[in-house]
Amino acid sequence: MKILVLLITFILSFLNAQILQAQTLNWENLKKEEKHILNANIGWEHGMVLGLNYNYHFRTEIPLMAEITLSIPSGSDFLDDFKTKLGGQINFYKTDNFRFNASLHAIYRRYENPLVVLQNFGADAALVLGYYKPRWFVAGEFGFDKAIATRFKHLEIYKEVYPEAKNGWYEPATGGNFNFGIQSGYSFSESELILRAGKAMTQDFKTTPLIPFYLQLGYNYKLD
Secondary structure, three states: OHHHHHHHHHHHHHHHOOOOOOOOOOHHHOOOOOOEEEEEEEEEOOOEEEEEEEEEEEOOOOOEEEEEEEEEEOOOOOOOOEEEEEEEEEEEEEEOOEEEEEEEEEEEEEEEOOOEEEEEEEEEEEEEEEEEOOOEEEEEEEEEEEEEEEEEEEOHHHHHHOOOOOOEEEOOOOEEEEEEEEEEEEEEOOEEEEEEEEEEEEOOOOOOOOOOEEEEEEEEEEEO
């Protein structure tokens, strides 16, 4: 019974404790000739998390980005746990210095502990509303992350207690998480320093993850 409780705790932590990590940037400082944006970040999201992002800036009338990201928790077992995202974001409306941005990503993530290996496909969406100047910006963010399908591979220690346990993909969707917070940054030359902070809540609006707050510090470098 203790092993089963531990497994459930791990699963809930994996599926419901995923925070949105889309590329954060100063849209007012972004030049049309700057096509490539590299980002490195470090943050606290139920533990220390390291991330790398690459964005491609399309030279369209409405600013549009394609994005790929990788984030991993700090630890000795590199890539035992990780999250990858593929998608994009668009600055769909501007009035004076106020900008309205939206993003959408497909997600693949992996989590392993001594009892089980979990692989999950999901998606996230977000809105960012903010005030942008060439040197700085501040904005509010609201997002939703959904775990859609999860594959369970039970390890030997678990099968010794529950030999009837079956491996495989489980549907329907197994969990979701809302996040809301603020983001801000300072731009200089081709670089930006970014700060994000906020809170997470599960989709039923009744419970929160064990550590419901997140914090992220990032650095952007823009290239032609």
